[in-house]
Amino acid sequence: MKASSAMRVERAVAKALSERIVESTSFDDARADLATLRAIHARTPSEALPLAIARLVRLLDDDDPKRVGLVEEGTLALEQARALTSQQSSDAAARQFMVPPQAYTEVPSIEVELALDPKPDWHLPPPFAGDWADLDATAASAAVNRVRAAFPRPWGEGVIEGVRAVRRMVMSCYRGFDAVEVLFRFGDRAPISQVALLGPQVAFWVTGVSNGLHQLNAMQAEDGRPHLDISDERRAMEYLRFFCSSVHGDEGPFRIVEDITTFNAHMQEGSRYDISPDAFQFEGLTRVEDESDETAWLTEVPVLYSNAFFRSSFKIKRSGMVEMVEDEAIAADLPAIQQIMLRGLRQVRAK
Structure with a gap:
């Protein structure tokens, strides 16, 4: 069971x-109920615990020696509950960080001095599969200047x-755009990265x-x-990989993993997991020929989400909207690397 699901059950x-x-x-x-409630x-x-304690305090006589201890326990329990609620609100706000597409200000032409690692040690696999x-x-400086300008x-x-x-992938599903990821390391802190699409004007x-x-997707060049181009199968599949990695659920991104090598790249270091080759079968995308239908493409692909592995069916709509129609669970509780976006920065989820 996922951590968020277990938490909901325990709270109920x-x-x-x-x-x-x-x-x-x-x-x-x-x-007996109090002992179980304390453990939860x-x-x-x-x-729930401070509310229950408040009731029990009223049941005890004023001179009952248990009363003082219960009052102190209830006060502490309330502080703990409020601290967790505050932290969850802060985390939720950090995960909902959004910046609209931006036109560039003046892009600096001067090459900036970057302390690049000779052999980059990326903290995570690329955001989505492709030719990264x-x-x-020189190229890294130019990319960084464009990100800074936007x-x-x-x-x-x-x-x-x-x-x-800095790594880059030339996009085919967005006309004239590159996907860029910039890796940061600051002292002993965990590495983070910024991912952006860089187009000619936006x-x-x-x-x-x-x-x-x-x-x-609604903007025009x-x-x-439109910037978005899913006119053929190759572009539509690239867009689906990008979309799933870029729109996160509560447990992180939906990572399309089309082969066992990519699958194991998302597992924790030293971990490998054997999955039947049947799980990675891919029969391509089916075009919806009816131009009046808002759905442009249909497909079924293997998806890794949090620590679970599925085969999922998707509709890719002409507008760029993507709908997961159904999924079939293949494996759970995998030793997958857990990643998250906090304040727009990609990072490994803290344990």
């Missing part, structure tokens, strides 16, 4: 226990000194949120045509 059980304790008429009647609270703090290439100092806010003083590698910062991506 805690709520039920708390409600039963509130209805108790004596401390002894609630003793230690793993998943919520306001690490850039040399999104100057995160590039404050000292940030550029943290750049350790750039898009990939933050794990769909709103900005749909805005980009100077020639009046």
Whole structure:
């Protein structure tokens, strides 16, 4: 069971226990439920325990020695529950970070000095499968200048000194766009990266949120045509890989893994997992010929999400919207690398 699902279950059980304790008429009647509720609270703090304790305090005499200890326990439990709620709200806000597509300000032409690693040690596999290439100092400087020109806010003083590698993939599903990932390392802190699409006139910062991506898909280039081009199977498949990696669920991205090599690249170091070759069978995309149908393509692909592996059916719509129609579970509890976008920066999820 995923961590978020287990937490929801435990909170539901805690709520039920708390409600039963509130209805108790004596401390002894609630003793067993209180012990279970305390154990759940230690793993998943919520306001269920302090609410139950408040009821039990009222059941005890003023001079009962258990009363003072319960009051202190209830106060601490309430503080723990509120701290977790505050942290979850902060984390949710960080995951919902979104920047609309941006036109470039003036792009600096001067090459910046980057302390690139001779052999880049990327913290994660590429955001999605494709022909990615690490850039040399000159090309990396040009890419960084374009990212800074489109999104100057995160590039404050000292940030550029943290750049350790830049990789790029030429996109076919967005006319004239490159996908770029910039890797940062700052001292002993965990590495992070910024992923962006860089077009001729506009750039898009990939933050794990769909709103900005749909805005980009609705935009037109100077020639009046949309930036998005899913007119053939190759472009449509590339777009699906990009979309799934760029729009995150609660547990991170949906990673399309089309072969066992890519699959194992997403497993933790030293871990390998044997999956039947049948799981990776791919019969291509089916074009929907009816131009009046909003769906352009249909396909079924293998998907890794959090620590679970599925075969999933997708509809790719002409607008760039993607709909997961159904999925079939293949494996669970895999030793997969867990990744997350926080404030628009790609990183390994802290344990």
